[in-house]
Amino acid sequence: MNKHIIEIVDTIDTAVVYDELSDPKSGGICVFVGTVREFTNNETVVSLEFESYKMMAIKEMEKIATEASTKWPLNKVVIRHAVGVKKVQEAVVVIGVSAAHRNECFEACRFLIDTLKATVPIWKKEMFKNKTVWVSAHP
Amino acid sequence: MEVFLFGIAKDIVGKSGLDLSSLEKKPDNVGELIQVLTDSYPEFNKLTSLAVAVNGEYATNEVSLQGNDEIAIIPPVSGG
Numbered sequence: 001m002n003k004h005i006i007e008i009v010d011t012i013d014t015a016v017v018y019d020e021l022s023d024p025k026s027g028g029i030c031v032f033v034g035t036v037r038e039f040t041n042n043e044t045v046v047s048l049e050f051e052s053y054k055m056m057a058i059k060e061m062e063k064i065a066t067e068a069s070t071k072w073p074l075n076k077v078v079i080r081h082a083v084g085v086k087k088v089q090e091a092v093v094v095i096g097v098s099a100a101h102r103n104e105c106f107e108a109c110r111f112l113i114d115t116l117k118a119t120v121p122i123w124k125k126e127m128f129k130n131k132t133v134w135v136s137a138h139p
Numbered sequence: 140m141e142v143f144l145f146g147i148a149k150d151i152v153g154k155s156g157l158d159l160s161s162l163e164k165k166p167d168n169v170g171e172l173i174q175v176l177t178d179s180y181p182e183f184n185k186l187t188s189l190a191v192a193v194n195g196e197y198a199t200n201e202v203s204l205q206g207n208d209e210i211a212i213i214p215p216v217s218g219g
Contacts, residue, residue, distance in 0.1 A: 034219050050218070053145050053211055056195040057218075081218055093219050113219060121192070121211075122218030123146030134147040135217035139187050 004065040005078045008054050008122075012082045012091040023075045026098035030105035031078075032113050034093035036086050046127045050083045050092060053121040057081070060120045068097070068112055072104035079112060081122055092124075140165060140204070142172070143211040151182045157212075169193065170200030176212065187215040 005020055014033055021029045036048050065077045078096040086092050095116070097108045116122075124135045140159040149155050159165050159172075166172040169191045177183045190213040191198050197213070204210060 051145060052218070053143065053192070053213070055209075056192055056211065059195050117216070117219040119197075119216065120218050121145065121213050121216055123214070124217040124219075125146075134150070134214070136215045137147040137186055137217075 003076050004062065004069075005076075005080065006058055006061045006065060007080045008052050008057055009080060009082055010084050012080060012094055014091050014094060017078055017080075017094055017096045020078050021076045021096045021098040023098045025100060026075045027100050028102040028105040029096065029098045030102070030109040031094065031096040032109050033091050033095075034113070036088045036090050036092060038088045040126055040128075043128050045088065046129060047085050047087050048092065049085050049125040049127060049132075050081070051123045051125075052081070052083050056121050061116065064112055064115045064119070067115075068108045071111070072097075072099065072108045074099045074104065074108055077108075077112070079116065081116070081120070083122070085127075140206060140208075140210070143209070145211065146214045146217075147186065148183070148212040148214045151180050159210075166204060168201060168203045169198045172204065172210070173200070189214060 061079045074097050076098045080094045082092045095112045097105050099105050126133045142157045166175050192211040192213050194209050
C-alpha cells in the first residue's frame with residue numbers, strides 16, 4: 001500500500017521529489033533537504049565526503065520508512081542519500097513524505113531525518129583546508 | 140572470515156577489510172571481536188561508540204559469529 005523510495009545515489013536531483021511524492025490522496029507534502037554548509041565552528045569546509053555500508057544502509061532506511069508509516073498515515077515516503085564528495089551548497093540527503101494532512105507530514109519528516117542520522121550506516125568526513133575529520137567519531 | 144571496515148575504522152586499521160582467520164584465536168561472538176579489535180588497535184577505545192553488524196543487522200555482544208557471516212565494524216554514524 002505505502003510506496004517507499006529508498007536510495008543511495010551519487011548525485012541528488014532535488015527537482016524530482018515533488019513528482020515522486022505527489023498523490024491524489026495527499027493534502028500535504030513535506031521535504032527536508034540536507035546540504036553542505038560552508039562553516040563548522042568557524043572553520044571553512046571545502047567539501048564533505050560520504051561513505052556508506054550500502055546493503056545495511058538501505059535496510060535501515062527501509063526500517064525507518066516502515067516505522068514512520070506505522071506511526072503516521074503516510075501515502076508516500078522518499079529517503080535518498082548521496083555518497084562521494086559533495087561541495088558547499090550541494091544536496092546530500094532528501095527526505096520527503098506525503099499524507100492527507102500537514103501534521104503527520106511535518107512529524108514524520110522530522111522523525112525520518114533524526115532517526116536516519118542516528119542509525120543508518122553512513123559516514124561523513126569534513127574536508128577542511130589543512131585537515132580532515134570524521135564527523136561524530138570522537139566525543 | 141573477513142570483516143568490513145568503514146569510516147574512521149578504515150583509517151584506524153589502515154585498510155578496508157580485516158581477515159580474522161589470520162588471528163591465533165578467532166572470536167566466537169561479537170563481544171570477543173570487539174575485544175580483539177580494541178586490544179589490537181587501542182584507537183578504537185577513543186571513539187564515541189563502536190558497533191558491529193552481522194549480516195546487515197546491528198548485533199549485540201552475545202551474537203555468535205559463523206564462518207559465512209557478513210561482518211562489519213560500525214563506528215559512530217554521521218549521515219545526513
